[in-house]
Amino acid sequence: MTSAPGPATPPAAPPDPGALLLTGTVGAGKSTTAQHVGELLAERGVPHAVVDLDELRRSWPAPPGDPFQQDLELENLRAVAAVYRRRGASRLVLAGVLEDRGSRAVYEDAVGVPLTVCRLRLAVPAIRDRLDARHAGYPAVLAWHRHRAGELHAILEDARVEDAVVDVEGLAPAEVAAAVLRAVGWEA
Template identity: 55%
Template sequence: MRTSTSSPAALLITGTVGSGKTTTARYIGALLRQGATPHAVIDLDALRDAWPSPEADPFHEQLMLANLRDVARNHLAAGALRLVLAGVLEDSAQQPLYEQAAGVPLTVCRLRVDLSDVEGRLRQRHHDDREALDWHLHRSGELDAILNAVGIGDLEVPVAAGQAPSEVAQAVIRAVGWNADATPPVG
């Protein structure tokens, strides 16, 4: 089993809703596992999933950051060298807070997906919930415009229509310089 000797680091995969953040993070986790790199994949939405949210913090960012601080610390103490985070970062001024919560240097990678492809993904994901579909369709365009306006991300990876998640994951780890020689997971 090969292990990495590099210093711990974190990667936040961000993008609009439906861009493939969580799926890409999972595939990166599989690639890191194949490369025998100790890691953790953390879905930031799961760390903020509580109801109700405060009026001043509708997406529970403060709760998510507090949870990330603890979860990241525990994973690092257990030996993780790579933290792969999936979530939305809307404000570049908040990036230092995410890095502080992760406890290690953080690189932010934005997945850039054409909104027509996002719409197709969202229609498939929320086919049985019209209210959720409408909200996500509206939010995808709104969030994409926000991310464009503020230039979120240290790097950007374009995602082509129909591109396999394993290919996106490989492109991301190549862009960030992590185990670029790993092969994609099977299945």
């Protein structure tokens, strides 16, 4: 869940504590971008941790009334974020989905530091192309993700919970990560 080791010496003064949540529809590249953001932070000597929120809620079965297991995700995030902060991570990079403004405050409370949200945006047909490749051979899983992509895209367009948007069309993962850092002011 953390990126590769960075330089031997951290910067003279770590940046102010903060968390970045990369949001977007399924297939937008959140997890891949988070890993690349972590690599860029390591290159700059910024103490950080990368957390894929899907992994914090991956269990089965989901309880009634919480199909995406947000309660489990938040409980685990609170614990994981506290450990990473205690161990010196000044920046937390999260990959997940944030669907509404009310949830934003809950996630900020869970990480215990100011939260910035950046949405990765890609047209639904391009998302579906990515999903076709990712879930080839699993027709039921593919059908669910293809449907969810359009549904979630509409939810995120309406919710506007993000502080910044990065259009990812035609960009390589490292380019998306660099664009995210620029968009949220984490370049230095």
